[in-house]
Amino acid sequence: MAATRDSEGREPQVRRDKPWLFRTYAGHSTAAESNALYRRNLAKGQTGLSIAFDLPTQTGYDSDHELAAGEVGKVGVPISHLGDMRTLLDGIPLDRMNTSMTINATAAWLFALYIAVADEQGVPREKLTGTIQNDIIKEYLSRGTYVFPPEPSLRLTKDTIVFSCREVPKWNPVNVCSYHLQEAGATPVQELAFALATAIAILDTVRNSGEVDAETFETIVGRISFFVNSGIRFITEMCKMRAFVDLWDEITRERYGVKDPKNRRFRYGVQVNSLGLTEQQPENNVYRILLEMLAVTLSKNARARAVQLPAWNEALGLPRPWDQQWSLRMQQILAYETDLLEYGDIFDGSVEIARKVEELKREAREELATIEGMGGAVAAIDYMKRRLVESNAARVAKIESGEQVVVGVNQFTETEPSPLSAGENAVQTVGPEVEAEQIGRLKAWRESRDQAAVARALKELEQAAREGRNIMEPSIACAKAGVTTGEWGMTLRRIFGEYRAPTGVGQAAAEGTAGLESVRAQVRVAAEQLGRPIKLLVGKPGLDGHSNGAEQIAVRARDCGMEVVYEGIRLTPSQIVRAALEESVHVVGLSILSGSHVPLVRAVLEGMRREGIDDIPVVVGGIIPPEDAAALKAMGVAAVYTPKDFQLNEIMSDIARLAVRQPAAA
Numbered sequence: 051m052a053a054t055r056d057s058e059g060r061e062p063q064v065r066r067d068k069p070w071l072f073r074t075y076a077g078h079s080t081a082a083e084s085n086a087l088y089r090r091n092l093a094k095g096q097t098g099l100s101i102a103f104d105l106p107t108q109t110g111y112d113s114d115h116e117l118a119a120g121e122v123g124k125v126g127v128p129i130s131h132l133g134d135m136r137t138l139l140d141g142i143p144l145d146r147m148n149t150s151m152t153i154n155a156t157a158a159w160l161f162a163l164y165i166a167v168a169d170e171q172g173v174p175r176e177k178l179t180g181t182i183q184n185d186i187i188k189e190y191l192s193r194g195t196y197v198f199p200p201e202p203s204l205r206l207t208k209d210t211i212v213f214s215c216r217e218v219p220k221w222n223p224v225n226v227c228s229y230h231l232q233e234a235g236a237t238p239v240q241e242l243a244f245a246l247a248t249a250i251a252i253l254d255t256v257r258n259s260g261e262v263d264a265e266t267f268e269t270i271v272g273r274i275s276f277f278v279n280s281g282i283r284f285i286t287e288m289c290k291m292r293a294f295v296d297l298w299d300e301i302t303r304e305r306y307g308v309k310d311p312k313n314r315r316f317r318y319g320v321q322v323n324s325l326g327l328t329e330q331q332p333e334n335n336v337y338r339i340l341l342e343m344l345a346v347t348l349s350k351n352a353r354a355r356a357v358q359l360p361a362w363n364e365a366l367g368l369p370r371p372w373d374q375q376w377s378l379r380m381q382q383i384l385a386y387e388t389d390l391l392e393y394g395d396i397f398d399g400s401v402e403i404a405r406k407v408e409e410l411k412r413e414a415r416e417e418l419a420t421i422e423g424m425g426g427a428v429a430a431i432d433y434m435k436r437r438l439v440e441s442n443a444a445r446v447a448k449i450e451s452g453e454q455v456v457v458g459v460n461q462f463t464e465t466e467p468s469p470l471s472a473g474e475n476a477v478q479t480v481g482p483e484v485e486a487e488q489i490g491r492l493k494a495w496r497e498s499r500d501q502a503a504v505a506r507a508l509k510e511l512e513q514a515a516r517e518g519r520n521i522m523e524p525s526i527a528c529a530k531a532g533v534t535t536g537e538w539g540m541t542l543r544r545i546f547g548e549y550r551a552p553t554g555v556g557q558a559a560a561e562g563t564a565g566l567e568s569v570r571a572q573v574r575v576a577a578e579q580l581g582r583p584i585k586l587l588v589g590k591p592g593l594d595g596h597s598n599g600a601e602q603i604a605v606r607a608r609d610c611g612m613e614v615v616y617e618g619i620r621l622t623p624s625q626i627v628r629a630a631l632e633e634s635v636h637v638v639g640l641s642i643l644s645g646s647h648v649p650l651v652r653a654v655l656e657g658m659r660r661e662g663i664d665d666i667p668v669v670v671g672g673i674i675p676p677e678d679a680a681a682l683k684a685m686g687v688a689a690v691y692t693p694k695d696f697q698l699n700e701i702m703s704d705i706a707r708l709a710v711r712q713p714a715a716a
Contacts, residue, residue, distance in 0.1 A: 066392050069385035070347070071148060071356035074374045075321060077102035077127035079484050081137035084127040087371060088142065094375055095382055098148040099180075100358050101138070102126035103160070105593035105644060108195040109620070110156045110539020114489045116622060120649035121593050122485035124368075126152075130492045131534045135163040136170070145173045149180035150225070150319065150356065155197040157184040158206050159538045162525035165218070169530075181222040181275060181319070184210055187248040188227050190431050190551040191438060192234035194595015194619045197539065200428045202546035204255045206521060211252075212261050213522035215270050222275040224252055225319070232279035233325045234598050235442025238290045238410060241279065243417035244427070244434050246297060249274060251427040253306065271302055272313030275355075280322045280342040287345035288397070289406040291352035294318070297411055319356035320346045325598075327365040329673075329693045331458030331465050335362040340380055347384060350395040357381055363470075365693050367477030367675055368645060435554035439601050446602055450697055459696060477675065480645065492534065499532035507531035508541055515545045553597070553618045555604045566609065569702045573611040576706045580636065584709045587635040588616040589626040591650040592642060595619045599671055600641035606698045607705070623650060627657035630666060636709035642672040648681060655685055667708040671695075 074091055077084045088099055103126040106118035112130050113122045122128050129135055144167070153160045161182050168178055186203040189196040196203065207224060214223035228236070228245035236244065253274070257267055276294070280287045298316040302308040322342035327335045339359050346354040359377035361369030384390060397403045424430040448454035455461050470476075507528040514524040528538055577583045588604045590597060597619050604616040615633045630638050638658075642650055651670055658664045667688040674682070679690040688708055691701060 067350070069391060070354050070381075071098040071319070072096050072378060072381045072385075073098045073100040073150060073319070073356055073358035074378055075100045075102050075152070075358045075360075076374060077104075078125075078368060078478070079123045079127070079480050080488060081127055081129065081134045085138050085140050085142075088138075090371060091374065091378065092142075094378060096378055098150060098356060099142070100150045101152065103151070103153055104128045105195070105595075107160070107535055108153060108156060109593050110159070110197050110535060110543070111593075112534050112536030113485065113492050115536055117593055117620065118485075119592075119653070120485070120646035121644060122488050123480050124645040125594075128488050129160065129163065129535065130488070131495050131532060132163055132166055132529050133491075133495055135160075135167050135529075139164075139167050143173075144168045144171060145177040147180070148356075151180070151182050154183055154186050154189050154193075154195055155203065156535065156539060157182045158210050158521050158525050159529075159535060161210060161214075161223075162522060162529045165526055166529040169526075175218045176220065178218050179220045181225045182210065183225045183227055183277060184223060185225060185227040185248060185252075185277075187251060187427050187431070188230050188244070189595070190549075191244070191435050192230040192598075194551070194597055195593075196549060196551060196595075198542065198546040199549040200431070202542075203549075204252065204428070205518075206542075207252055208255050208259055208261075209521045211256055211270055211273075212259075213520055215262070215266060215273065217522075219269075219273075222273055222317075224249075224273075225275050225277045226252070227277040229277050229279040229321055231438065232281060232323065233596075234438045235440075235445055236438055237441050238286055239413040239417055240434075240437060240441060242290060242293060242297065242410060242414035243421065245276065245278070246294075246301060246414070247418055247421045247427040247430070247434075249276070249298075250301065250305070254426070257306070267306070268308050268310065268313050271306055271308050272310070272315070274317075276316065276318040278318050278320050278346070278354075280320055280345045282323065282326050282338055282342060284341050284345035285403075286406065287342070288349050288352070289403060290410055291318075291346060291354075292349060292397075292403070292407045293410040293414065295352045296407070297414060316352070317355055319358070320354045321358045321360065322346070324360045324364055326456075327360060327362075328456060328459050329365045330463065331468070332363050332366060333468050333470055334458050335360075335365070336376070336380075339377065343380065343384065347390065349397050350393070351398070363477060365673065366471060367673060368479065370478045432552045432554075435552045439554035439605065442598055443602060443605055446696070446698065450699070459694070482649070495532065496534070503531040504528075504533055504537070507533055508537060511538070512541050512545065515542055550618055553601065553604075553616060555601055555608070555614070555616055565699050569610050569699050569706070572703055572706045576710050577611070579710050583611065583613045584637070584706060585613040585615065585633060585635045586705060586709075587626070587630050587633060587638045588614060589621055589629070589638060589640050589654075590619045590642070591621055591623050591626055591640060591654060592644060592646050593620055594642055594644035594646070596643045597641070599643070600639075602698065603639060603641070603671070603701065606702055610699075610702045610706075612702075612705070623653035623657050626654055627661055627663075630658065631661050631663055635666065637705050638666055638668045639705070640668065640670045642670065645673070647672050647674055648678055651682055651687060652685060655687075667711075669701075669705065669708070 105121045107129045111118050211223040214221045226249045228241040295316040299314045302314040361373035421430045511524040604614045608614045669689040671691040
């Protein structure tokens with residue numbers, strides 16, 4: 051609303067709202083390289099850190115573990131011990147920095163390392179501000195960096211919450227994350243319901259522990275934050291955020307009796323949708339990112355408190371610093387050059403917006419009631435996973451048929467060559483020397499520490515875990531003694547055990563897909579030639595937990611009449627080779643989205659050669675640059691598929707030809 055002039059005709063200064071935190075999700079290669087990147091981004095006007103950890107760190111392995119091979123420094127920064135965390139945060143004033151750490155299964159450990167560095171810097175714990183994601187339930191459903199079974203995992207979450215409330219009161223100990231649910235195919239209603247069900251499971255665990263009184267519990271409710279996704283249908287997404295605000299206020303007031311409205315606020319950060327970023331005409335992704343950002347900034351009453359944007363070329367590979375800068379500038383232009391922050395909520399009173407918000411709330415309540423009837427989020431993990439696989443299958447089918455238009459992909463595909471994505475350095479790469487150097491530093495760290503102090507700290511950690519005591523102070527003591535990420539993780543694995551989440555593939559309902567009959571006929575002919583149905587092994591080697599593509603391939607192959615062997619995520623190359631041998635498969639399909647495709651595929655091919663089954667065709671899917679695709683084919687890979695290959699029926703046709711040793715289509 052325009053300001054009214056005073057009696058002397060002067061226009062008073064317009065009061066602007068404070069902008070949200072500007073973040074870029076960053077971390078790669080080494081702690082030193084990532085620290086330099088953070089300093090550059092902060093100098094460019096970024097106002098909060100958002101740390102990406104590599105997959106070994108996220109899953110509690112040291113950089114020299116068998117499963118870490120090829121994964122070190124690829125999707126984030128490797129943090130194996132306190133020395134790495136010191137380097138990562140060098141020169142960054144922790145008493146003045148708001149730090150978000152995307153960490154879940156090992157959240158207690160990375161939080162402990164962060165606090166240990168703050169203690170070394172002399173920063174009082176009560177001055178630390180930031181967030182650990184610490185949402186393990188969505189890891190079982192989508193992202194795949196879980197380690198322990200649900201009950202002990204929720205106990206670790208509870209421990210960090212209780213500890214944080216007492217020791218680090220300005221910290222958000224849980225960031226309930228619906229972002230990855232949407233990446234796995236969740237509809238807006240599913241994103242609402244599944245995230246809120248997760249928050250309920252976490253708060254119920256804290257309340258039922260008996261470790262906090264009613265007043266403290268209300269404070270804890272006020273510290274729970276959320277991390278959401280924002281897709282391209284930005285009106286629906288904006289309404290989803292308004293629905294989140296209303297439903298969270300309703301749940302905290304009615305279920306938990308929270309009286310203070312401040313503690314009922316829906317506080318959230320956001321990264322806009324990466325699932326919708328395209329490899330084809332990637333420059334179009336800039337517009338997608340901008341529109342998706344509007345969904346979480348336009349509505350003042352449901353505005354994000356922190357925003358991080360992907361880079362335009364993330365469907366091609368690891369973004370460069372310039373690419374991240376471009377996304378940061380997008381936020382700054384919206385916040386500082388436009389008049390967005392000078393107005394109240396511009397959607398209040400809109401009949402259309404109100405109607406859509408109420409529709410989303412009604413459907414989300416119905417889904418929440420279904421989950422509650424099953425016994426809550428943990429008991430409903432199988433159900434929610436299956437629903438996500440089905441929703442994603444429906445999304446893929448709509449893109450294949452053209453019902454859902456994706457510009458540059460299934461319509462308007464004619465294009466000029468893009469100067470932005472040309473050349474050898476179009477994306478950043480992490481060389482194999484990074485892993486070797488990190489392992490060298492890790493070995494030196496182990497040799498230089500006080501082994502007796504490490505043993506004492508690990509013994510105390512184990513006792514605390516066995517006795518049900520809070521895990522945080524023993525974890526901080528481990529950090530200060532020099533314990534490594536893998537040692538912390540293996541200690542708790544021995545006590546809590548490990549877990550394999552459901553794949554959602556076996557019971558997922560088939561989607562009607564145009565053109566499926568012709569592929570089925572081809573598969574039947576191939577089966578007659580082979581004397582049995584085509585058997586496809588879908589394998590995910592390494593630590594990459596992003597299983598959406600593998601799941602869709604498995605579901606479509608099954609619906610085409612193939613037998614599918616899919617055991618989920620996090621397999622060693624030797625386990626995949628053994629499965630191919632024991633199951634007598636006709637084709638091996640490998641899915642890798644972490645950038646580790648070259649070393650992992652090489653390891654699988656070498657293993658197949660040793661076992662004498664190297665005549666079985668191998669196909670590979672993932673975010674694979676053209677030069678890497680050429681390298682894989684030179685190794686003997688029969689076909690390489692990237693996000694541009696969205697027609698799953700064509701992939702099924704290729705697999706059928708390969709099964710009978712006919713060459714795949716070029």
